[in-house]
Amino acid sequence: NIYQLPKVLSLQSVPLQNVAVGNVALQNEATNSNSLNINNLNSNSTNKKERSRDSIKYSDEHLMLAQLLQNNLQSDFSREMAKVNIKKWADVIRLMEERDQLTIEQIEYVIKWLPTNSFWFGNIRSASKLREQFSKLVYEIKTEQAKAKQQKKSYGNVRKEQLPEWASNPEQVPQVEEDPAIKAELQRRLEEYQRKKAANDGA
Incomplete structure (x- = not known):
C-alpha cells in the first residue's frame, strides 16, 4: 500500500x-x-x-427623552411615530450628551419647548434632526426670551397716573359750586319746556 x-x-x-x-x-x-x-x-x-x-450604552434617561420627543409628536404625526426605532433615538440622545457635551436638562428643556413653536415643532420629527438643529433651537429660545424680557420692561416703564386720595373714596368727592347764571338759564329752559308740554296736552 x-x-x-x-x-x-x-x-x-x-x-x-x-x-x-x-x-x-x-x-x-x-x-x-x-x-x-x-x-x-x-x-x-x-x-x-x-x-x-x-453594547449600545444609552441609559434610561436617554430612553426617557427619546420617548418624550416621540410622545410630543404622536398626535400630529401618528403614522410616522409608529415606525420609530426608539432605541436608535435613545442612542442619538446619548451621543448628544457624550459627544456634543449637552446635559440631560438642556436636552429635556428643548424637547419640552418644541411644541410651543409651530415652525420648529413641525420640522423636528426625529432625534437625529433634534441633534442636527440643536444650536439653532437654543438660539431661537434665547431670542424669544429676550423679546419677552424687553416687552416686560416696556410695560414696566408705562407712566402711571397718580390719582388724588378722594378718587378712591366717593364720600370725599369735592362739591363743585354752580354758576348762578347757568343755574338760572337751566331753570328758564325747564319752565319753557313745561309750558309747551302743557299746551300740547290741552290741544
Missing part, C-alpha cells in the same frame, strides 16, 4: 474513514478543517454583530 500507517498506531486505533489509499484521507481531513474554520468565522461574525447590538 502507498499509504503507510505510523508504526506506533495499530490498525484498530485508527478510524476506518481515515484508512485510504494515497492522499485521499489527508485531503478529506484538510477539507473538513477548512469547513470548520469557515463555520467558526461565520459564527464569530454573528456573535460580533450581536455583541454590537447589545
Whole structure:
C-alpha cells in the first residue's frame, strides 16, 4: 500500500474513514478543517454583530427623552411615530450628551419647548434632526426670551397716573359750586319746556 500507517498506531486505533489509499484521507481531513474554520468565522461574525447590538450604552434617561420627543409628536404625526426605532433615538440622545457635551436638562428643556413653536415643532420629527438643529433651537429660545424680557420692561416703564386720595373714596368727592347764571338759564329752559308740554296736552 502507498499509504503507510505510523508504526506506533495499530490498525484498530485508527478510524476506518481515515484508512485510504494515497492522499485521499489527508485531503478529506484538510477539507473538513477548512469547513470548520469557515463555520467558526461565520459564527464569530454573528456573535460580533450581536455583541454590537447589545453594547449600545444609552441609559434610561436617554430612553426617557427619546420617548418624550416621540410622545410630543404622536398626535400630529401618528403614522410616522409608529415606525420609530426608539432605541436608535435613545442612542442619538446619548451621543448628544457624550459627544456634543449637552446635559440631560438642556436636552429635556428643548424637547419640552418644541411644541410651543409651530415652525420648529413641525420640522423636528426625529432625534437625529433634534441633534442636527440643536444650536439653532437654543438660539431661537434665547431670542424669544429676550423679546419677552424687553416687552416686560416696556410695560414696566408705562407712566402711571397718580390719582388724588378722594378718587378712591366717593364720600370725599369735592362739591363743585354752580354758576348762578347757568343755574338760572337751566331753570328758564325747564319752565319753557313745561309750558309747551302743557299746551300740547290741552290741544
